[in-house]
Amino acid sequence: MKKYSAIIIVLVSFINVLHTQTLSTAITFEERVHEFGTILEKNGKVSHAFVFHNNGKAPVTINDIRSDCGCIGKVIANPTVKPGGKGTVIITFNPQYKSGFFSKEIMIYSNDGKEFNHVWVEGTVTPMEHPVEDDYPYNFGNGLYLRLKVMAFGYEKPGETKQVELHYANNTNKPMKLSFLAEGGKNELKYNTPDQLKPKERGVMVFSFTMPPSFTEDVMIHLHPLVNGKKIKETLDAKILNWNKKFNNSPKPK
Structure with missing residues (x-):
């Protein structure tokens, strides 16, 4: 019974976190979806820089970048962008042991994780013959x-x-x-x-x-x-x- 109670508490906590997160109105990205086109697995990782603008009245800090696709996200230079400024988020996709078409969502969190934004990377992986x-x-x-x-x-x-x-x-x-x-x-x-x-x-x-x-x-x-x-x-x-x-x-x- 204690085990199930713990699971329920975790689920409730997770739901509460979701409810506290709202779509950021301050951040706007110049593009939401980047198309890599055809990627050769043998050539390794590919990256793209998403540029965003802070249209709000207060500084915006990128706190976290997450995905469920093995994509790696990082912010160029200072993660805090002043009002009217712009910043860059780099997303790296690893095609290793993947094949065919993919469309992956990347979540970008700001304002201490209370706000979020999302972008996508798409493409088609041509697999190589592995050892x-x-x-x-x-x-x-x-x-x-x-x-x-x-x-x-x-x-x-x-x-x-x-x-x-x-x-x-x-x-x-x-x-x-x-x-x-x-x-x-x-x-x-x-x-x-x-x-x-x-x-x-x-x-x-x-x-x-x-x-x-x-x-x-x-x-x-x-x-x-x-x-x-x-x-x-x-x-x-x-x-x-x-x-x-x-x-x-x-x-x-x-």
Whole structure:
């Protein structure tokens, strides 16, 4: 109960803060939205300076700049602007590991955080190809990289079929022949390997498992990758939880 009371107090405090903040009438920006256009991820961060004017009768101080997009905001020189003066806020956007169109709002607080203003940055990020280890953390050897070490199918009911996507990469400059050898057979696990991977090819294959009605326990299948006919010692594991085991053995309500 104390935990919920604390959460309620925090929420009420947050709502009160929102109510105390008003849109600044003293500050006006020369532009509200800046369009970066097309950004190449490989070129790194981009910045833009938003110029604002103090049209009020008292000095205005920028207290804080916030965003939920990883944008970095800073004020050039003195954050306090006299009446009739102008100031500059620089917004820096980091396109790292982002792709496609973005439109991000940046909140600018003044007057001890009691007033706010907002601007936007927009653009389109063209992603770069990252090192294979960044996107495929599991090195199985012989140039084969996978995004998963364990394929978790979750709970399955008898007769139910679920699928898991496996992302793969051939990090060699030669074609790679790929297949899998399952310990103990397990015909219930189905998959179609691309068979022949092109040099530096990255792709996705789909594994599916159908829970047989006769199974009463969870299922763990160990798959050895075969790279160019060579068996890899490290295994790719498929884990399937039996719905009947969990729910049929649960205590029945009285």
